[in-house]
Amino acid sequence: MPELPEVETIARGLKPLLEGRQVRRTWLRHATLYRTGSQRLPHLVGRRFAWVGRKGKNVLFRFKPAGLMILNLGMTGSPVVVKADEDHGIHHAKHLHARIGLSGGYELRYYDPRRFGHFYIADDVDFRSDLNIGPDPFEADVAYLQANLSGRSAPIKALLLDQRVLSGIGNIYADETLFWSEIDPRTPGDKVAGKSARVLQHARDVLTRAIDHGGSTLRDYRQQDGKPGMFQIHHAVYGREGEACIECGTELEKITLGGRGTHFCPNCQR
């Protein structure tokens, strides 16, 4: 599941392959790939990729002379740049959903087996009001987080997953952040507000270390060069239910919280 570290890795890989190239033609399998309110892909023909980066869990493309494209990868979305008419060694053709033909004989392809991903194309966008994207843990400060946790009764895990509060954190890194912060994922947000500095510090630390390892690969996610990320071997709690806590040896538990699998140490996290 591409979260901030995986999307950051993908964006860094795409950047040198796209910037400066012009959009020549586009192809799309299903219009359902567009998020509500989006322009269509042909809107981009003739424009050049000016900047490729990340906003929260989204890949962000800016164009010259104008325009932007926001790509949310859902669970299994994978954008890759290849020579046009060349098979892709990893991704299956039946999961190809969009092609953007580029100058220089290349194309940007979008593969997505589970089809949870979405394109949003516009000339301008307000991330917060149009797309519900708040600051990521590197952009937010302690005062911001504290203000957004105060008075909230929802469990801290659910609030960390809420992209309006903090963007970029998904199920894996929410669990990892709360483990290192020694906070029970079921704790109401209001009770955690006073620990915002600790939460923010560990979120940044976990995300930074994950980026350094090219992200976490559980199944589908790959870096631009086809290599898997390697941070999954450093997960302290995610996917380790029934195993021993690396800090205290207590058996790790898995519960369902807000409809999501949630992993934690019942001894360290209180």
Add this chain to the structure above:
DNA sequence: AGCTTCGCCTGCTTGC
């Protein structure tokens, strides 16, 4: 408005 649940979608895993 805040919080929770549901549905989308496919492929792998589990169980009979």
Add this chain to the structure above:
DNA sequence: TGCAAGCAGGCGAAGC
């Protein structure tokens, strides 16, 4: 062995 059910989850919509 084979097939159906279960499970995974980002995110928007719907329900309370």
